[in-house]
Amino acid sequence: MSSHPAKMQRVVKWYPPAYDIRVETVPIPEIVEPDDAIVKIKLAGLCGSDLHIYRGHEDVDAPLICGHELIGEVVALGSSFHPGATGRPELYSSLKVGDKVVSPFTVSCGECHFCRVGFTCRCIHSTLFGIPTLPGGQAQYARIPKAGGTLFSLTALAQSTAGALEIADSSLLLLADILPTGVFAAVQALQHPKLSPILTGSAYPSIQSLPNRILTLAVVGLGPVGVCAAVGLLHLMEDIRAEKDLVCQVVAIDPNESRRKKMEAIYAKIGGQDKQCCTFVVAAVDEAKELAKSWTGGAGCNAVLEVVGNNSALELAYDLVQPFGIISSVGVHQAPPIPFTGRDVYNKNASFDFGRCPVRAMFPLALEVLIKRQDVFGGIGEDASLIEKIVSFDQAVESYGLFDKGKCGKILFDPWL
Amino acid sequence: MSSHPAKMQRVVKWYPPAYDIRVETVPIPEIVEPDDAIVKIKLAGLCGSDLHIYRGHEDVDAPLICGHELIGEVVALGSSFHPGATGRPELYSSLKVGDKVVSPFTVSCGECHFCRVGFTCRCIHSTLFGIPTLPGGQAQYARIPKAGGTLFSLTALAQSTAGALEIADSSLLLLADILPTGVFAAVQALQHPKLSPILTGSAYPSIQSLPNRILTLAVVGLGPVGVCAAVGLLHLMEDIRAEKDLVCQVVAIDPNESRRKKMEAIYAKIGGQDKQCCTFVVAAVDEAKELAKSWTGGAGCNAVLEVVGNNSALELAYDLVQPFGIISSVGVHQAPPIPFTGRDVYNKNASFDFGRCPVRAMFPLALEVLIKRQDVFGGIGEDASLIEKIVSFDQAVESYGLFDKGKCGKILFDPWL
Secondary structure (H helix, E strand, O other), X not given: OOOOOOOEEEEEEEEOOOOEEEEEEEEOOOOOOOOOEEEEEEEEEEOOOHHHHHOOOOOOOOOEEOOOOEEEEEEEEOHHHOOOOOOOOOHHHXXXXXXXXXXXXXXXXXXXXXXXXXXXXXXXXXXXXXXXXXXXXXXXXXXXXXXXXXXXXXXHHHHHOOOHHHOOHHHHHHHHOHHHHHHHHHHHHHHOHHHHHHHHOEOOOOOOEOOOEEEEEEEEOOOHHHHHHHHHHHHHHHHXXXXXXXXXXXXXXXXXXXXHHHHHHHHHHOOHHHHOOOEEEEEOHHHHHHHHHHHOOOOOEEEEEEOOOOHHHHHHHHHHEEEEEEEEEOOOOOOOEOOOEHHHHHHOOOEEEEOOOOHHHHHHHHHHHHHHOHHHHOOEOOOOOOXXXXXXXXXXXXXXXXXXXXXXXXXXXXXXX | OOOOOOOEEEXXXXXXXXXXXXXXXXXXXXOOOOOOXXXXXXXXXXXXXXXXXXXXXXXXXXXXXXXXXXEEEEEEEOHHXXXXXXXXXXXXXXXXOOOEEEEOOEOOOOOOHHHHHOOHHHOOOOOEOOEOOEOOOOEOEEEEOOHHXXXXXXXXXXXXXXXXXXXXXXXXXXXXXXHHXXXXXXXXXXXXXXXXXXXXXXXXXXXXXXOOEEEEEEEEXXXXXXXXXXXXXXXXXXXXXXXXXXXXXXXEEOOOHHXXXXXXXXXXXXXXXXXXXXXXXXXXXXXHHHHHHHHOOOOOEEEEEEXXXXXXXXXXXXXXXXXXXXXXXXXXXXXXXXXXXXXXXXXXXXXXXXXXXXXXXXXXXXXXXXXXXXXHHXXXXXXXXXXXXXXXXXXXXXXXXXXXXXXXXXXXXXXXX
């Protein structure tokens, strides 16, 4: 069944309790369950949420193969993929050895209640790549459980979406996690019914007409996912903004100056104020608070996208948002209690949407943004590129260290360098 | 300006630190601001959130006139109501001395950003009746600030809504707080985009069709507001349930047996399973947890209406709700921190909508429910009546004590008995 060229592979491993990254040689994974695929990995991402493991914040006490973003080629398939499989997700009958695939960062079967409604990241078989029980993507090969539900076939996609396969692998890899997650943060905010008075011009919950509407939004955190959220938000606002009497203004916030400069370069690259539908200002924390107040007569933002995953980011989002506002939080939060009292949230009529992006369900919209915004997501190492560089596993230890300190942007590993 | 028949009135007062209710004689209020009205009160409600003050949980250290639910007659109006007022909410030109009015439990100007979009309970001039700086409705007279934005004129309503004034004052009083608040709890849940896959049959966030949908909901707390939430939910589900392939099931929960019996009597009165569109089961806490699990194959409820306002109710709601579920919380929460960690809410993709009902905005929908459900909201003291009795201020001390202990249902005061 296996077409592996060798029995051993190089991988990036993490050892407890924290900050211990090693490159090791381990056995290549094999098919275990009938629904498995084995993927030969072309590129693997280093993601902000890898840092939670790295820093020892995830209560993990066993070593693991890191990473949850991967693009590659199918080299082996379990028996479920043999001809004649019926009533299973389409990929069980169409996926072939040799197909090019991206894997979302979590497993989803495509068959349970949660998968069918689109909440794929809460599949009843859900598991995250890069944990002790499921080796991650910073490797030369990975085993993909429930592969007929989990994987995206880029080979199949190329037949239906013109141009999809002209995109570089480094760019397509962003579909594994951070681009859908950023778009999800924006979708969650913009779909919330508490925004509908401003978006539709009809007062809540009835139909009184509202003239001269102003929508004020904030993005908290401009790491790679935050940039995806900001670019995704601007993309989604284009349709919404078609009406003349809706003004949109966005403040994008990070305390880290190099991240702010990256965001500014990206905004300039995509056309700036001339081509974008929103006023868009990049700011440090205090400046952003002042701006949100002055834009809204003291009321605050209609919605805040929280793309960091710690309590100081949540508190900033709460400070920025107005009564009846929405906090769309896709940051990977940890053990500390939510930093609000019952009185806080009651007195602000606060709405919160927390949690992980259902990447599998967000894929079509994320792909649309990826294709349109190749000026941002296509390049490597330019001022306005999201991706900073592609490195070998030999630079894994250094890369984790730099990323942990906010001293580099999005880094990808080529396991074959 | 004043047509008061006397200079003094009887009121129900609360004294700090807690559990100290006294009936006293104090001066009748007078017009202070041009936008004020003085209302002669016919009936005043005792509400679950009065108990937060009663128990000393609101950090209040000065005596106050209690209550925030009132119906009555306008006996004096400030100069803003004189003929010729333009550009103000309609009631500034149409409200007259002698008009019958209900006041929402908070002041709203009708002119600020929040009022215009419908978030009236967060008006920039918002203030609650029954606090040291704004005397409440358990009195013979009350001063209503921003009365042109705040009050509902039932006199004006009678001209546009057939039957509205045939409803008893005791029933119309429910529009001040608890009926709109209950309906708001249901609206917040049903409008949330995370329910849309089940309600519309289109997978999130795209348009894949979903057959055989099942919507499972819970109502936590069956005090008077919880009953309003349950009845409001059944009302709203009738329209939604028109499609054949949507099954709806609701579990309504309270640890208090007399409250469960009241809810069961009300459900039987409104037609039970034969006439209602949902399977509806009233249950104690443990039984409800089992039921929600067995109904959903272990997944949990799609949405939970939390109508209590303490952490044990929030924790129960969180236990009951499924991943990607919604907690619509209208309970008046206090000083304790929200009882969830960041990891809890991330790992469940939980959505929360907290806070106070914008009564002024919910009024049309609440009135629709009130008119339709006179079998529940019209009677007094029957098994299936929401309102238990109307008493004089002489029974105020006893009534607060019984209500505090969960030993009575909804009580109204007639200040003239």
